[in-house]
Amino acid sequence: MTLKHLIALQDISAEQITEILTLAKTFKEVNQRNIKKVPILKGKTVANFFFENSTRTKTSFEIAAKRLSADVLNLAISTSSVTKGETLIDTIRTIEAMKIDMVVIRHGVSGVPHMLTKNISSNVINAGDGMHEHPTQGLLDMFTILDKKKRLEGLTVALIGDIAHSRVARSNIWGLIKMGAKVRVVGPTTLIPRDIEKMGVEVYNDLEKGIKGADVINILRIQLERMKKHLFPTIREYAMLFGVNTTKLKAAKSDCLVMHPGPMNRGIEISPNVADGAQSVIEEQVTNGVAVRMAVLYLMGGGKANEIIN
């Protein structure tokens, strides 16, 4: 398989997901070596365009590209408004004119990576667009589950919290369903977007019912400013109804994995005991993120999964 772009898990097949996850396993091994660098993308240039603040995703992509020996360019651009000067497409074309090979883009507006694929010739990797998708997060979440549970098919995964505004939720839903898992979304009625059940998920508005019997729970970050949009009355009430603590976690299976894409609001959507507890794989998600992104970059560079990496 070669991958021209990675925009959405909605667009790729179960076979492609399997190939990326298999390849990521090899790269995870590379990351555990003493010398973590392989010369696969030597001479290639990867440009990280981050139009939104991000620490973990940007760093993760940067490390992934560097471990593959690519040259990495980090561009943090605070504004994308056409009224403030150059258009987004012009900005990216300008950098592309300096002969880069891959563009990693994070943008606050859904659909921007899709728009780039129509306007530039580099490979485009979506590092999160608006409320649409965050495909590498979806992949690293699946990788982490697979690593621990040895399968995805037949598992019950509950996504908890602000589903409406979450690109992580959408990528998880598409990916997990393609891989045969059952997906539930759990959250307040105001944060469950209309018609989401048509994506193939079950909807719950009660935390304990929603995680009952779950193999995995993935707790989403709640943006504190949502209160201003009347989506819930207070943070205190949100934490009371949807915050996961050790007592509520008992409703899930005893070996249920606890995940969180970060950054966490400790004491709000997740209690410190749960975040740091035995079931938590939150740090491993971060570790696995590098391997998964290496796999994606590798495939974009024209590599094949069955090639031996040495």
Added chain:
Amino acid sequence: MKLLIKNGTVVDPANKKEEKADILINNGKIEQVSKSINSKDAKVIDASGLFVLPGFIDMHVHFREPGFEYKETIESGSRAAAKGGFTTVACMPNTDPPIDNQAMVEFINMKSKQVGLIDVKAIGTITKGRAGLELAPIGELFKAGAVAISDDGGTVMNAEIVRRALQYCKMFGMPLIEHCEDVNLAGDNTVNEGYFGTMLGLKGIPASAEESIVARDIMIAKDTGGRLHLAHLSTAGAIELLRWAKKQGINVTAEVTPHHFTLDDSALVNYDTNYKMNPPLRSKADVLAMKKGLKDGTIDVIATDHAPHAELDKDVEWIQAASGIIGLETAFPLIITELVNKGFLTLSEAVKKITINPAKILNLEKGTLSVGAEADIVIADIKKEVVITEEFFGSRSSNSPFIGSKLKGSIEIVLKSGKIVYENK
């Protein structure tokens, strides 16, 4: 100079006429409509196999002048209108400055005459500066020639202002045209609230944003007896409310755009900003409700909401992209393809919604092929295929989601006051 249109099928719903007939035009007016007219000194247009219709009236266009001439001007808009068969249009006042005083109405009228292709009428604002805070000089606007008032592009959120404006307009018999969208419910959201918006991560405008204002204004119209016209309805619930209001005898009319009876929100999957419009494209069920509302007469008018935008307004991030599409030149082919050929309307019923019905709402002596009327006439071939390309458009902008479509229904010749203003060559 005399002109004779021979051998065509005349469709003139205002006179309940649909028959083979010839039309003789003298001095820009219709002199005679009957079978086999012969005139030695008239120039003959052979309309064999073609339909002869009253010139179309579009009561909802944006010609962008003054203020946004890079998108459209009264000249380029008139050209697009003529090509689409529209001999009269009414311009919405959301220009810069807005049409909220007598001088602005006179400017539109003057430009219309200078261009001289079609009749461009002005719609004045309801409130000063379209700010929604105090009434515009409605009487002055009317005296200058405004045909309606509207703050289109936005809703007058203060119900008391709507009530007073509806009452006040009664003196002039002028309609108030409401853009129905509660600003709090719509927020800065851009698509229909539903599966596709959810999937694409684009925040939805709920149907209730439109329906709550439709309901509010219907009740105010009932209360005041004012003439209410509802612009570009898009939801099944809005049509249901309208149906109820008409049953009560409330003085309300409404329009729907060709795109809202043709396209649904599944078209958004590629984030193509030519599908971004306001109201947004709704669900398949809503599209069907528009067709049914047209069929049973609940919806009086088809209006284009012709909204030209340049590439630089559209070729940007989805959220920043301007809303709206051009519509004058695709309206007739869409009406034929989607409504007539699919059996929702007869040709005569369809023509009614773009001629006599809007004429009545705007108090215009137009929209008929009566003897003595201005010779505003469209000659069309409804079987002929039209291929929509970027070059197809006379408009200054080409923001149309229909580029690439093959439709049926070609405008062949358009006469304005007996003068040929468009000919398909």
